Amino acid sequence: MDCGDQRAWWGRGAGDSTGAGVMERDRCRVVLLDEYQDTSHAQVVLLNALFGGGHPVTAVGDPCQSIYGWRGASAGTLDRFPTEFARANGEPAPALGLTTSWRNRPEILRVANALSTPLRAAGARVPELRSALTVRDPIPHRSPGGAAGGTVHCAMLPTYADEADWIADSVLAAWRGAAGMPGAAPEHIPVDRRPTTAVLVRVRSQIPAIESALRERGLPVEVVGLGGLLDTPEVRDVVCTLRVLADPTDGAALLRLLTGARWRIGPRDLVALHRRARAIANARRQVAADEASEISPDLLDEATLVEALADLGPAQAYSAEGFARLRAYGRELALLRYRLDQALPDLIADIERTIGLDVEVAVRAGRDGAGDAGLARGHLDALGDVAARFSGETPGATLSGFLSYLAAAEDEERGLAPGEVEVVEGAVQVVTAHAAKGLEWDVVAVAGLSRGLWPGPVRNSDHWLGGLGVLPFPLRGDADGLPELALDEAGDQRAVARAVTDFTDAWRAHDEREERRLTYVAVTRPRRLLLCSGYWWGEGTKRPRGPSVFLREVYDACLDGGPGHLIDAWAPEPTPDATNPTAEVVLRAEWPADPLGGRRPALAEAAGLVRRLMADGPAAALSGPVGPVLAGPVTPTGSTAEPVEPAEPEVDPEVARWQREADLLLAERAELTRLSGAVEVALPGALSVTQLVALRRDPAALARTLRRPVPAEPNPYARRGTAFHAWLEQRFGADRLLDLDELPGAADADAAPDEALVELQERFLASEWADRSPVEVEVPFATVIAGVVVRGRMDAVFARPGGRFDVVDWKTGAQPTGPAADVAAVQLAVYRLAWAELAGVPVDRVGAAFHYVRHGVTVRPADLLDVTGLTAMIAQLPEDSAQH
Numbered sequence: 044m045d046c047g048d049q050r051a052w053w054g055r056g057a058g059d060s061t062g063a064g065v066m067e068r069d070r071c072r073v074v075l076l077d078e079y080q081d082t083s084h085a086q087v088v089l090l091n092a093l094f095g096g097g098h099p100v101t102a103v104g105d106p107c108q109s110i111y112g113w114r115g116a117s118a119g120t121l122d123r124f125p126t127e128f129a130r131a132n133g134e135p136a137p138a139l140g141l142t143t144s145w146r147n148r149p150e151i152l153r154v155a156n157a158l159s160t161p162l163r164a165a166g167a168r169v170p171e172l173r174s175a176l177t178v179r180d181p182i183p184h185r186s187p188g189g190a191a192g193g194t195v196h197c198a199m200l201p202t203y204a205d206e207a208d209w210i211a212d213s214v215l216a217a218w219r220g221a222a223g224m225p226g227a228a229p230e231h232i233p234v235d236r237r238p239t240t241a242v243l244v245r246v247r248s249q250i251p252a253i254e255s256a257l258r259e260r261g262l263p264v265e266v267v268g269l270g271g272l273l274d275t276p277e278v279r280d281v282v283c284t285l286r287v288l289a290d291p292t293d294g295a296a297l298l299r300l301l302t303g304a305r306w307r308i309g310p311r312d313l314v315a316l317h318r319r320a321r322a323i324a325n326a327r328r329q330v331a332a333d334e335a336s337e338i339s340p341d342l343l344d345e346a347t348l349v350e351a352l353a354d355l356g357p358a359q360a361y362s363a364e365g366f367a368r369l370r371a372y373g374r375e376l377a378l379l380r381y382r383l384d385q386a387l388p389d390l391i392a393d394i395e396r397t398i399g400l401d402v403e404v405a406v407r408a409g410r411d412g413a414g415d416a417g418l419a420r421g422h423l424d425a426l427g428d429v430a431a432r433f434s435g436e437t438p439g440a441t442l443s444g445f446l447s448y449l450a451a452a453e454d455e456e457r458g459l460a461p462g463e464v465e466v467v468e469g470a471v472q473v474v475t476a477h478a479a480k481g482l483e484w485d486v487v488a489v490a491g492l493s494r495g496l497w498p499g500p501v502r503n504s505d506h507w508l509g510g511l512g513v514l515p516f517p518l519r520g521d522a523d524g525l526p527e528l529a530l531d532e533a534g535d536q537r538a539v540a541r542a543v544t545d546f547t548d549a550w551r552a553h554d555e556r557e558e559r560r561l562t563y564v565a566v567t568r569p570r571r572l573l574l575c576s577g578y579w580w581g582e583g584t585k586r587p588r589g590p591s592v593f594l595r596e597v598y599d600a601c602l603d604g605g606p607g608h609l610i611d612a613w614a615p616e617p618t619p620d621a622t623n624p625t626a627e628v629v630l631r632a633e634w635p636a637d638p639l640g641g642r643r644p645a646l647a648e649a650a651g652l653v654r655r656l657m658a659d660g661p662a663a664a665l666s667g668p669v670g671p672v673l674a675g676p677v678t679p680t681g682s683t684a685e686p687v688e689p690a691e692p693e694v695d696p697e698v699a700r701w702q703r704e705a706d707l708l709l710a711e712r713a714e715l716t717r718l719s720g721a722v723e724v725a726l727p728g729a730l731s732v733t734q735l736v737a738l739r740r741d742p743a744a745l746a747r748t749l750r751r752p753v754p755a756e757p758n759p760y761a762r763r764g765t766a767f768h769a770w771l772e773q774r775f776g777a778d779r780l781l782d783l784d785e786l787p788g789a790a791d792a793d794a795a796p797d798e799a800l801v802e803l804q805e806r807f808l809a810s811e812w813a814d815r816s817p818v819e820v821e822v823p824f825a826t827v828i829a830g831v832v833v834r835g836r837m838d839a840v841f842a843r844p845g846g847r848f849d850v851v852d853w854k855t856g857a858q859p860t861g862p863a864a865d866v867a868a869v870q871l872a873v874y875r876l877a878w879a880e881l882a883g884v885p886v887d888r889v890g891a892a893f894h895y896v897r898h899g900v901t902v903r904p905a906d907l908l909d910v911t912g913l914t915a916m917i918a919q920l921p922e923d924s925a926q927h
């Protein structure tokens with residue numbers, strides 16, 4: 044059953060007056076349908092079955108923004124709404140116009156209205172938008188062409204790379220202008236002064252050039268959407284690792300990792316690895332030839348690089364450093380393979396940790412997390428989310444299944460609903476125009492408005508004459524809004540051919556309207572600055588593209604648009620014999636690439652200081668020259684300096700590392716505490732008696748455990764206390780089930796030691812309590828003090844003459860003195876109140892005592908806190924909170 048089947052099935056069931064429809068109408072008394080122009084006919088049928096016939100329904104939409112025609116949406120649904128969702132008395136639903144834009148400046152609306160004019164001419168019943176008076180001011184800045192600011196800039200550039208540069212320069216100028224920081228590097232502009240910014244593209248292939256132009260200028264970039272996510276370097280590293288783990292034949296993924304920033308294996312060692320793979324394969328062939336009859340043909344497969352990495356052969360074949368790295372990586376992968384049975388999200392987190400990516404992205408995030416590395420962390424988390432969703436939704440999800448899913452997501456750009464995109468602050472988002480629906484930014488660049496790109500080539504495979512499996516239009520519920528193949532009048536072959544031509548022409552116009560609506564969505568996203576651009580020469584194209592019909596319309600609108608409109612650059616058409624200048628650009632790259640690039644000298648110096656500090660202490664680190672310490676490219680003679688461990692031969696290096704990390708964590712905590720001051724911890728609405736005692740003893744300590752609960756240290760004395768209580772419980776014949784939190788004696792952290800259990804029993808039998816019968820033992824209770832529910836369990840309650848009671852708590856530990864005794868008495872104070880409440884007797888009829896079994900002493904603390912006292916104890920904390 045696919046999505047369409049589900050809708051049809053629902054549509055049939057929903058009309059049933061006894062079933063789902065009644066329930067839904069009852070549940071949703073008032074219904075608001077947003078983005079209604081993007082509903083498909085099947086959805087309308089379903090919604091109508093559920094909420095038609097006069098149920099209160101409002102739909103909001105804009106026919107000029109219908110962009111999901113290829114997914115079955117039909118722009119005409121909005122027009123049909125008043126009749127399809129008529130009032131109960133049969134009157135059509137009233138239509139109201141929302142014609143004021145509270146978002147876009149008037150200059151932007153001028154362009155938008157120009158683009159939507161043909162849509163209105165083709166039947167979109169929606170008036171032009173007007174700008175509210177309260178819209179934001181333009182951004183004071185200069186365009187890359189040197190003209191003063193304004194709100195709409197358009198440009199036609201010679202090549203796609205020039206276009207990317209123009210967009211990046213414009214964005215940088217806008218950021219500096221908005222922040223009032225001319226000449227500032229983007230990283231120095233505070234996040235809250237950076238205008239929100241997006242570059243909208245038509246297809247994903249536009250992204251790399253734009254992304255790298257933005258990055259070259261130091262602008263943080265976020266590429267949005269699952270397809271884009273898989274292209275981010277950090278996610279790629281994790282996915283490649285997953286591939287290598289799951290599929291030993293995936294040499295391409297392994298090569299990326301081997302030549303990547305972490306291992307940087309040079310060409311010579313790669314060749315050696317490949318030779319090793321061949322040698323393994325040859326050896327296997329040899330065996331196969333010797334024992335031909337018994338060896339299955341599968342074994343004759345080529346050996347793989349992954350296999351060679353696991354079995355490197357003689358070290359002499361490699362450079363010393365290369366061999367060491369390959370061996371280390373081979374071991375790491377082998378260990379990861381042991382852990383392949385983890386849940387997918389855990390496995391991904393494990394890989395991040397193992398390959399050091401978690402630290403790497405944290406370091407790149409900088410102090411305030413505002414660099415584009417904050418985004419890198421976000422990308423890794425997004426991959427974790429994808430994996431968690433996949434595991435959750437796929438019974439028996441496997442790693443290879445997940446990898447196939449990711450591969451499908453990459454290949455079938457249109458096969459996946461675009462993920463929920465949110466506007467982020469502080470970075471330039473690169474988003475497809477489809478995913479930008481419903482969002483708004485201060486600055487928006489609409490990129491690639493070139494012929495053949497935006498609008499894209501007409502897709503004949505989307506209509507029923509050209510596409511396999513496309514439902515014939517006459518059978519569709521929304522056939523009215525689709526091109527018609529007029530065969531009725533066609534009496535001969537020529538007429539049929541003409542009808543087909545008319546149909547494809549109509550389809551082309553239909554397709555262009557869809558693209559126009561997408562352009563309209565794109566240009567209505569910005570609040571303060573709209574950039575529209577195109578280019579002549581694309582990457583690898585033989586013929587120039589030129590401005591698309593939409594860019595020409597923007598150009599015309601700018602030409603006579605007056606102030607605020609700017610044609611910033613308009614490259615003339617190349618001469619007929621011109622060739623693509625981008626084809627002449629010789630791409631240069633260093634391989635293996637230096638992951639540190641221009642940052643190498645500064646980072647090398649910083650790393651040198653840290654290593655010096657670790658080796659010789661602070662004084663040495665601050666004096667003397669710093670040697671070359673970071674790994675350079677691998678050469679046969681090259682060597683990599685490993686971090687120098689402090690010389691403490693008697694300590695296991697692993698233990699030394701733990702100690703060092705613990706020291707660092709403690710120092711970090713101390714620093715954070717110093718910087719942030721006290722942290723408020725709200726008192727929870729429910730406390731156990733043990734927590735109440737802890738509150739009395741040390742509110743700050745309780746606050747710490749509430750804020751960051753850690754399991755209690757295993758305490759053998761507490762176990763003894765529990766054993767003694769269990770014995771008593773049996774003796775008194777109680778058989779209640781206990782909660783873990785309420786284990787009897789759990790509060791006795793200093794209970795008697797192991798061998799004392801028998802002695803405890805003897806002492807108890809000799810005490811005044813041995814022969815008395817309690818009225819109740821192990822009594823659970825919950826009482827409210829100062830608005831907080833206090834829960835606990837009393838050991839035993841004994842009756843005394845005159846309707847009085849004694850609540851007794853057995854203690855196997857030592858008797859406290861001084862302030863500790865006061866603290867302990869809180870427990871009895873609560874028990875006393877609780878029993879009075881349970882038994883319905885006044886508090887003064889209830890006594891309370893600790894019986895210290897080891898010493899045979901019964902203590903009845905005087906002046907037990909009453910309700911007022913306990914309330915004051917809780918309420919005296921500042922504003923219901925404890926401070927840490």
Ligand SMILES: Nc1ncnc2c1ncn2[C@@H]1O[C@H](COP(=O)(O)OP(=O)(O)OP(=O)(O)O)[C@@H](O)[C@H]1O
Pocket residue numbers: 105144145146480481482483567
């Ligand atoms: N009455 C109003 N007064 C002031 N601001 C408003 C008002 N209504 C909406 N806005 C603001 O205008 C902007 C656009 O509003 P909204 O996103 O609701 O429009 P929309 O019609 O859904 O847009 P689109 O469908 O084009 O994405 C938002 O920033 C919103 O806060």
